[in-house]
Amino acid sequence: MIFVKVVTWNINGVKARIDNLLHWLKESDPDIVCLQEIKTVDDQFPRLEIEAAGYNVATHGQKGFNGVAILSKLRFDEINRGLPGDGMDGQARFIEGVFSVRNARGEPKALRVVSLYLPNGNPVGTDKFAYKLAWMRRLEDWAQDRLALEEPLVLAGDYNVIPQPEDAKNPDAWLGDALFQPESRQALRRLAALGFTDAIRAVTDSTDVYTFWDYQAGAWQKNNGIRIDHLMLSPEAADLLVSASVEKHVRAWEKPSDHVPAAIELSLQAA
């Protein structure tokens, strides 16, 4: 491979979406896939089908909801499950994989990729919103530590944050929502200010790039979407960015997830 393609996709139930996923893997041909909302325990994850498609599998699941995973053509050198900072947090929302790659000069490098599923946080004013903000603080702390490694790092996932009004078809409709609260947006800006680049916004200022369309009220047909799935790049990863795009057409497939894949290519190759 010339580039390493990394994609994030909130699949909204991997067992209900396995045919969809296998079809998409063939079409999109990603090297590393970050899945969110797998909605299953690790034992029930459709591991064999995905391995047969050529991917290594690392899961961090839980019963019924949440759950994240990383699929990779590259071998995992290391897998870390759970976001540090709260020993009482039993929700499966974070998994990190480490891979051996080479840069354009052929020099060996470590590539770190995180699949994260940030809490929704609704309704505002409840413990759910407090959990969201606390989780974002923990992510910020963790990211700050990782930046000291000065390695290419991709923080990919469903952030459940609309960064700017331009990231929603109808921003006014989200004013009271946890996804568009000033505190949520500010926390995402704090993460960016540490030195992370929003990959999609690095390549386009288009106002109709969305990654989620609600199942309800004909949101897809009206293109009433929001951009909440993000790939945040460390400086060392941003330097390697070749392309970034949203695979919007997947939303029109039979039995779709309400999210679509968001993809980047990095100027790296498998070691």
Added chain:
DNA sequence: ATGCCTGCGGTTCGCAGA
């Protein structure tokens, strides 16, 4: 708009999502 869909767990409805 209280809702509209969808997946899941566990049963024919409630919860969570965004």
